[in-house]
Amino acid sequence: MSAHAPDITLPGNSGTAPRDYPAAHIIGSDDEAIRVAQELARHFAIDAARRDSERILPYDELNACSNAGLWAITVPAAYGGAQVSYATVARVFAILAAADPSIAQIQQNHNSAVFWLWKTGNARQREFFLGEILRGARFGNANVDVGGRRPTGSAMTIAPDGDGFRLSGTKLYSTGALFAEYVSTIGQDEQGRRIVAIVPAGHPGMKILDDWQSFGQKTTASGTVIFDDVWVPALNVLPIYRSYAEWPQNAVTQISHVGIDAGIARAAIDATIGFIRDRDATSAASGTPPVAADPYVIFQLGGLKTRLHAAEAMMDRAGREIDRCLADTGPDTIASASIAVAEAKALTTEIAVDATNQLFELAGTRSTHPSFNLDRHWRNARVHTLHDPVRWKYAAVGSFYLNGVRPPTSGQT
Numbered sequence: 001m002s003a004h005a006p007d008i009t010l011p012g013n014s015g016t017a018p019r020d021y022p023a024a025h026i027i028g029s030d031d032e033a034i035r036v037a038q039e040l041a042r043h044f045a046i047d048a049a050r051r052d053s054e055r056i057l058p059y060d061e062l063n064a065c066s067n068a069g070l071w072a073i074t075v076p077a078a079y080g081g082a083q084v085s086y087a088t089v090a091r092v093f094a095i096l097a098a099a100d101p102s103i104a105q106i107q108q109n110h111n112s113a114v115f116w117l118w119k120t121g122n123a124r125q126r127e128f129f130l131g132e133i134l135r136g137a138r139f140g141n142a143n144v145d146v147g148g149r150r151p152t153g154s155a156m157t158i159a160p161d162g163d164g165f166r167l168s169g170t171k172l173y174s175t176g177a178l179f180a181e182y183v184s185t186i187g188q189d190e191q192g193r194r195i196v197a198i199v200p201a202g203h204p205g206m207k208i209l210d211d212w213q214s215f216g217q218k219t220t221a222s223g224t225v226i227f228d229d230v231w232v233p234a235l236n237v238l239p240i241y242r243s244y245a246e247w248p249q250n251a252v253t254q255i256s257h258v259g260i261d262a263g264i265a266r267a268a269i270d271a272t273i274g275f276i277r278d279r280d281a282t283s284a285a286s287g288t289p290p291v292a293a294d295p296y297v298i299f300q301l302g303g304l305k306t307r308l309h310a311a312e313a314m315m316d317r318a319g320r321e322i323d324r325c326l327a328d329t330g331p332d333t334i335a336s337a338s339i340a341v342a343e344a345k346a347l348t349t350e351i352a353v354d355a356t357n358q359l360f361e362l363a364g365t366r367s368t369h370p371s372f373n374l375d376r377h378w379r380n381a382r383v384h385t386l387h388d389p390v391r392w393k394y395a396a397v398g399s400f401y402l403n404g405v406r407p408p409t410s411g412q413t
Contacts, residue, residue: 022067024067024134025068027068027070027082030085032082034088034095036068036069040065040068040070040096041098044058044061044096044099044100045099048100049372051100052102056219058106062103062179065107066138071110075134076118079126079130080130081130081134085319085323086255086322086323086326089111089255090256090259090316092259093256093260094262094263094266094315096263097259098266101217101380102219104256104263106176106220106221107256108176108253109141110139110140110176111252111256112141112249113198114130114133114139115249117130118130119242137181137182138176139176139180140177140183141174141175141177141183142199142227144171144174145169145171154186154194156168156185158187158237163234165237167230170226172224173222174208174223175220177221177223177225181200184196184199185197185199186240194241195238195239196237199230205230205231206228209225215379215383216383217379217383217384218379244410247329248325248333249409250341251318252322254338254341255319255341257388258315258318261345261351261384262315262348262351264356264384265351265355268377271374272355272358272362275367291362291364297362300358304354304355307347307350307351308355311347311350314340315344317344321333322340322341324337334409338409339396342393342397350390353381353382355381356381356382359374359378
């Protein structure tokens with residue numbers, strides 16, 4: 001894998017960031033993937049609050065992830081990867097998100113790119129790009145058009161031009177692009193079908209703007225990418241409409257979000273318990289009644305823990321449904337996988353928002369002091385759960401069970 005120097009534009013500054021990674025470790029099993037994620041998460045958690053408050057972009061942490069092989073865990077076994085279970089994928093995202101949900105989210109679109117390559121790429125595309133990923137390459141995204149979704153597809157056309165394709169356009173919410181060797185961008189072909197162009201970092205005509213200003217998920221660098229008359233070879237264009245029509249693409253994309261929300265919820269509950277215990281320990285000599293003895297606090301924490309465990313169980317079930325679908329793919333198993341993920345996403349969304357909100361109610365006024373930066377949990381949950389509203393999930397689930405309506409395969413459920 002060659003190093004690339006991307007064209008990155010920073011607010012008030014212009015410069016480039018070096019890309020020179022050693023060959024990555026190749027993870028060999030589900031158990032190893034979990035173990036590596038846990039080890040990295042312990043380190044990432046140490047400075048997570050400071051990265052959030054000072055908006056320190058996690059270059060070193062992402063290098064550690066990809067060098068350790070976590071970005072290649074879904075590469076098919078036939079191409080040298082571990083091809084872990086999607087239940088393991090969800091757990092890895094939950095583990096990383098409990099430490100720092102921005103780091104977890106940055107990988108989410110990369111996993112979609114791996115699936116596109118596997119299911120819609122030709123032999124040459126799979127061999128080249130999956131090989132790059134095994135060696136440590138990271139994919140970012142530039143998929144959302146300015147002005148939002150269009151019912152007929154992307155506003156950007158990826159048009160044939162000689163031996164390749166040409167595209168121009170502006171994309172928002174480009175999570176991971178700033179840190180990537182390759183940026184995938186969704187457009188449409190001349191027949192209005194969804195396709196993707198893979199643009200190498202530093203490619204002429206592509207500019208990445210670090211203009212992400214949300215109050216949550218602050219270090220995902222989900223800014224703007226501008227494509228100005230960009231040409232790429234045919235090797236770099238995939239017919240991903242096939243992945244949505246023939247495979248459980250929506251479920252594969254969404255299971256990562258399920259894991260991220262579960263991780264945010266777990267981190268918030270752990271922070272609540274830790275804060276209460278620390279406060280009780282420091283106030284014991286004053287004779288103040290311990291918060292941990294308050295029956296209402298005990299009751300609410302018990303409820304949060306129970307709902308978290310239920311959401312995590314549904315997350316595992318959703319991952320297994322994706323695995324089952326991949327082993328026997330058809331309209332029925334695609335629908336079952338999508339519905340299982342929708343159910344899990346509804347529960348992880350709700351527990352993430354509730355746990356991060358109740359943190360302050362249970363931990364008390366002192367917990368709002370900026371020195372603790374505990375509000376980052378609520379901010380991260382509130383922003384991340386907006387990706388796809390829960391009302392869509394419950395409506396899809398209800399229509400499926402009541403009326404036998406399969407969820408749509410063309411977009412998020």
